[in-house]
Amino acid sequence: MQNQLIKVHPNDNVAVALVNLKSGQQINFENQMMLTVSDVKAKHKLALEDFEIGTRIIMYGVLVGKASKEIKKGEVLTTENVKHQSDKVEGKNDTFSWTPPDIEKWKKRTFEGYRRPDGQVGTENVWIFFPLVFCENRNIEVLKDVFEKELLTQKTNSHRMLLRSLVNGGSQEPAINEDTTDVFSNIKVKFITHPGGCGSIRQDSESLAKLLAGYVNNPNVAGATVLSLGCQNLQIEIFKDALKAINPNISKPVLIYEQQQMGTVDNMLSTIIKDSYEGIKKANAIQRETFSLSKLRIGLECGGSDGFSGISANPTLGYVSDLLVALNGIAILSEFPELCGVEQELVNRCVDEDSAKKFLSLMKAYEKTVIDAGSGFDMNPSPGNIKDGLITDAMKSAGAAKKGGTSPVVDVLDYGEYITKRGLNLLCTPGNDVESTTAMVGSGANIVLFTTGLGTPTGNPIAPVIKVSSNSELASKMSDIIDVDTGPVIKGEKSIAEMGEALLEYIIDVASGKIESKAVSLNQDDFIPWRRGVSL
Template sequence: YHRADGGVGTANYWLVIPMVFCENRNVEVLKSALLKALGYQTTRDYVVDTEALVKQYKNGATAKELLDSSLIRTPEEIKQNRTFPNVDGIKFLTHEGGCGGFRLDSESLCSLLAGYVTNPNVAGATILSLGCQNAEVRNLTEGIKQRDPNFSKPLYILEQQKSASERHFIEEAVKKTFLGLIEANKTERSPAPLNHLVLGLECGGSDGFSGISANPALGYASDLLVALGATTMLSEFPELNGVEQELINRCVSEPVAHKFAHLMNTYSATAVALGSAFANNPSPGNIKDGLITDAMKSAGAAKKGGTSPITEVLDYTEKTTKKGLNLLCTPGNDVESTTGLAGSGCNIIAFTTGLGTPTGNPVAPVLKISSNNALSEKMKDIIDFNTGTIITGEDTIETMGAALLDYIIEVASGKKIPAAVRLGQDDFIPWKRGISL
């Protein structure tokens, strides 16, 4: 999906975003009003078309005719029967921020939301504002302008405190969203070179195999993409603790290296000041499966970034501007990290796991990569790609990395739908910069 700013989306979504948690209830009203009516309310790979029975019954169908009816609709039929077949979905980004707490958190939230609105996978957005919150609309629009000075996507901003009533507010939001969807539906998927991919590199629920199968295979795929002129993005700074020097040595310039060191040191010092530390990052599941220390976990996690030079280091919510391998400062928390990756411009995310996790993202397709055969069999409903054959000796990191790249391209091209997308796993948690590990 080619955008006016030169970006290319791997999907085509419309967003409904509250500026503050006070608007979450109104977002839920919009959700119930729009999804089913427009053909998006399903988290399965098929739907049962009960309405077809109702229509036949009203038209006088016999019992035999009702029993002979076909009610199951395939994914392709579901898409074609949508009011807007070129729009992959309407995503609702409810959150618990926008007011109270530190002003910095509200400003950071606005910057993150601006990143989502300008993400190439997004066609446009409806913004619901109460009117008096810390997360001011002007901060959002300024953030959008900074990322895209010639921003031209449909954007509807509604303020409840200026509306005649809640009913009028909801009615206007539904109407404007519908108009936006008409425009979004005019954009169709068309070919694009691989250098338009911005691949997020994520891991979660890691095990003792992650660092020797899934992560290095993803790192090899990342290196191939970088060689083809694309962008890849490695996040989760607490999980880079212990491998800083190796990453600093790969930075293309001293300013890039200094920025990475500064962000790592500042984050670490904040954690210590609040009574924690990067050493506390490994979860009980990590430890039980062999990742006893943060250094051991980091040594494996960093392999997702392959061996490419690091061209850019980004603070949380900063937009990627340089091709090649980027580092993005986020927590190790899976959802906070994937939320940040999409906010910085990723149009697809590859997520390795050894223990299994159902994490997804509202706008960037998240494909799950298993580090071992047992997980791939046990949780086949959420795993998309298995690298366990590296452990059993049937594949090498190189052969599996090349196969993984092929799979990533198929997902980006809309030929395969990851489990997280099919199951509606739209996790969205903004990072409150106080501290999160």
């Protein structure tokens, strides 16, 4: 029989309902009988003792809120009786040691990737087109239409066929067209548009330059075509400087065109098409080779989280992160608003004082901008989060941080900075799904693991995004977007370690091109830069 409750940490004074519970229901928990005094939906929390007003609520072993009303033992926690609260952190307060997981079975495992001249290894081979300024978005869209129609497989659009049938009176079944063969079998062509590059503060343009430079330098990219208008804030030289700062000796082909120097749109596009075709043709000759797992660089993301995310999907990612770090790979943990409340643990895990100070400085500066805008990190949980049991930001954060496992923090990066150290890196980004995923790929992630309890279709133009569900109901309901289901952890059928090893096997297949993640199959190519104002 499935357990009805789970206490995540021995010091917790709340438990998570694994199934729906009725008021007045008797539960045998930790060898004691407990009576529920309210209905408790699965994923929500209930008190394990009587709480007075102001009582500290502990979950995952950390402070996640305080009681704003009296709460009886066995009563459900809600936004009506609990308020966000987290401990203040000033610096390291404890020593840290780490016991890596057993990696003996993984030491000789490999994946098939794309070698880059600088030693990085890609899980994809992509040629990207992007503008330096939004004024060039239309030209990017024109190029996208041309290249996709002439180079790439045209899959049957069943929705368009359905509409055609309806227009014709619904008298015939939608026609099914056979797929054609791609002109190039070993290269993907992707197109990025964005609303930036001009019209905002210069710092935003400089930040965008770093992000776009990171995309060019990402190991999944073979080459790039870049469009500029000419008069925008994000000048070509600013972009080149950003690229040089990341990789002074970059040897990838980067084709840059400035419309105001080239005359008519027709002349510019004709030149771009000819030059880019030659570059894409050469990039298609790059073949996959065999590499150790140390060349994997995983981004760790969660979105549409629920009350199970922090006890199934996120810890599974954390175990994979620990395995890869032990194998000398790289993991990136971002979403700084969702680290609120677990700062002390992360500070203590920093390998040096400078990293610890940088992390706290970035957190405090970010939070100040949010407060100055009349909001706060406590406003982070979305209506969907709250509905499914994540009622305070600290509660959400404590579960979200589980994606980072238990390994030391080797470096702390500000938004737009590129990874240089092997191990677990912290990257300052918003909690917004797409902005955070966009940033991790810009910092060098060649694959992204994305947990969700409610379902979200987020993907990326150049890096495979593997969607991991926290519960089996979601995996069944939205099977078109979910790659891996960690619901067996909730059911007691698998341990976190077993689930983590299964996920790593899946990652190896995706990284080798043997399996296409659902986000890639759906062409879910999301790209949203962070304007350094306020974004949660």
